[in-house]
Amino acid sequence: LVHVRPDLAEAVTMTVFLVTYFGLAVGHWFFLQLDRTGIALLGGIAMLALGCLTLPQAVDSVNMQSILLLFALMVIASQLHYAGFYGWVTHRVLQPLLDRPAIFLGVLIALGGLLSAFLNNDVVVLAVAPIVASALLKKRINPVPFLIALALSSNIGCALTLIGNAQNVLVGEMGKIPFGGYMLFAALPVVLSLLVCYGVVYLLGRKSFALSSDEAALPVPVDEMPFNRWRSIKGVGVLVILVALFVFTGLPRYLVAMTGAGLLLCSHMLPSRNVLNKVNWQLLVLFIGLFVVVGAFVDSGLSQDMLAFFTSHGINVNNPVQLAVISGVLSNCINNSATVMLLVKVVDLTNPMNCYA
Template sequence: MSPILHDLEGLNSAIVAIFVTVYLGMVLGGLPRLKLNRSGIALLGAIAVIGIGAISTEEAARVVDLPTMLLLFSFMVLSAQMRLGGFYTAVTRRVAALPLGRTGLMGAIIGVSGALSAIFSNDIICLAMTPVVLQLCLQRGLAPVPFLVGLACAANIGSAATLIGNPQNMLIGSLMHLHFGDYLRQALLPVGLSLGVLWAWLVWVPAANPASPGVAPSPAPSRVEVDLDAADVFAFDRWQTVKGLLVASALMLVFLFTDWPREVAALVGAGVLLMSRRFHSSHVMGYVDWELLVLFAGLFVVNHAFASTGLATDAVAALAAQGVHLSHPAPLFVAGVGLSNLVSNVPAVMLLLPHLQGQQAGVTLALVSTFAGNLLLVGSIANLIMVDLAQKGGVAINWRDHARIGLPVTLLTLGVIALTLRLS
């Protein structure tokens, strides 16, 4: 394809304009006067760079990292299987039924949310657990905001434990060829300690637990049955749950003990789940987040076009000349936190990845970009899912409510990363 703009300087200027517009849309979550979300903006950006001839359709197809896309798709199918089988709701109800006081219940919810998010999706965990936790708090007379914000924070933190816990970790693991077991060994300590920090803040710090009007004192711990009327709560299906858990367990073993490409193993697992006499394939794939896949594809194309201008390489070289090397832990730490809260964690990771090398850089970026999602209410899709479901249940959570917990917890947990990874 020959460029529409034959002047190289003009072509590069057009690419930069498209790139800036796309990432402005990432910051704002849309563009003025247009009904676009981040996925729509990324798609239009990709169309624009192809349309002006900055990149051919063949090249665009090559720069979209297929292993990452396949891994994402496959685990979306797995999460859909577990959701339709009622697994997430059943586990949360079981936790809700435990005869625990406020302190123990908070710990159980944080632990379960963090553990499930490490294997499945933090977004899905918040989607499934929020209605149950909300009803539990209302029935027991507990202030719901600390429990709900704690649930979302725990899901974000827990998802950083593995290279399959969230989209940005899948991307980092795929493009940097990180070993699943090695990453797990390095991530478990900061994730475990950070979940403990979250629990301690919510239990012991008064500022995290403001008085909630209309909430009665908590009754004595007893077994609680939580009644739910939500349309998105699925009945427990033992066989479908066992089927999903067997596939998830098999994939974990493959990732830990074999060299079989993760995306191929995950795709085979998704294929096994789609062969069902109970769930129609169209129903299962209706729960696949196609918009997230479009976001990834669009940003791959836009970022590649921008890289072809050489401006990103020049900027990194200029920083290196000043002694700031992105592959070094401290600068990467700062860049990861800043960009993740500016454009959100997936676009931030896609911007930083081409300039990183080594296992340590990958681990640092995965942990920092994920933990940074707890800083602001809009920093993580999991946060927004929790707030939306809470509002539908009659509990409004604004940015101040979230910041009262999210801000200190994020700063403390980033400190945990710095300590455990010995950042300098």
């Protein structure tokens, strides 16, 4: 369409962009069975099919360093899943504290935050939550406040490092932020947020810790992998080496992580197919689709029009405080991946404070 009517280029690009982001905000498109990944992929296809950008431009718009780093981290998290590492850590750390719910809550928050800082927080919650719920119900303790605390702490803890979540990976790679410098900056707000998390959950939930006599403690199905010491040592060892290289060297993070993931795939007992099955391919496709959609939006010049509109209304996206507010609001209204994908294309990432915000 754009090839035939070049005068419609901006209008078509804006329409596809808005329709895509609307779908990401509501999570579906009316009667169609499309989730956010499908919507982002379809948006990218539409940008190509309608001529909003060429195939070489679409390829150039995808930040492959971010995609490869995300993929490698998912492989490491998957390998530790098959090693039974998450269940083993949860049992060893939390099992002795079941008779002291207040301490159990604090340690659970610390554990969830720490694991999520270096591993995929979705994997951590999916692995830890059933074990925690099952153990608490056997003691007739209400698991709900503890599961809420786990969800909160995993989201807080993943902000500690540049590999804690997909958004941090994207900002870290595109902003070229030093790994150690970011950790030092994020440590205090993350620790304070975890303390607030403990205080709020404890104060609001302590009266409901114990199940009442008429509440049934239904069993929770736990699909727990058996613990494999060698796989766990190998997985944790690779992760520790990666983090050390991230902190103390200037080697490309995606290349270091891909090398580590490749080493973990070399196993005489664990099929690589199993490890790769646990990779979150949906998230990777979502990111690729968004890269193309946002790339077309930026190449068309519409992003500059958007910045000019914001500026005329007193909004400066390159002010870290305002940027933090904008990012927080849009992440909750639309989708955090879509928000970060758009902002990293229009914000001045040479200012480290913008990246931190």
